[in-house]
Amino acid sequence: MALRLTCYTLPRxxxxxxxxxxxxxxQCGGDGWWTNGFDDETGEHPDAEYVNCGCWNPDRRSCLLVVPSWAARYWPGWTPPDTETY
Structure with missing residues (x-):
């Protein structure tokens, strides 16, 4: 297990x-997955099945901190989300 901090900005x-x-x-060379299938003439895997490696679980994550909106203004590089509805 290799852990990393990540920042998500939307919706907060x-x-x-x-x-x-x-x-x-x-087994995976650091990719976290591999394909079971054959390459076609373009080098793609059209009918390949993607298999997750045992060294990585994409569902293993947890929220450490929700930054309040008043404090988010001071976060470097943060911009408020677009509030328009489509």
């Missing part, structure tokens, strides 16, 4: 701790 500013693939995993 949140800090999350998420799991990432192990960089030196011998």
């Amino acid at each position: 500013l949140e800090l999350w701790l998420i799991d990432t693939p192990h960089r030196r995993c011998p």
Whole structure:
């Protein structure tokens, strides 16, 4: 398990701790997944099945901090979300 901090900005500013693939995993090479299938002439995997590696669980994450809207103004690089409805 390799953990990393990530910042999500919409709909509110949140800090999350998420799991990432192990960089030196011998099975997936650090990608976190591999494909079961064959390449076509373009090098793509049209009917491939994507398999998650055991070194990574994409569902393993948790919210550490929800930043209040008044404090989010002072966060570097944060801009308020667009409030228009489409």
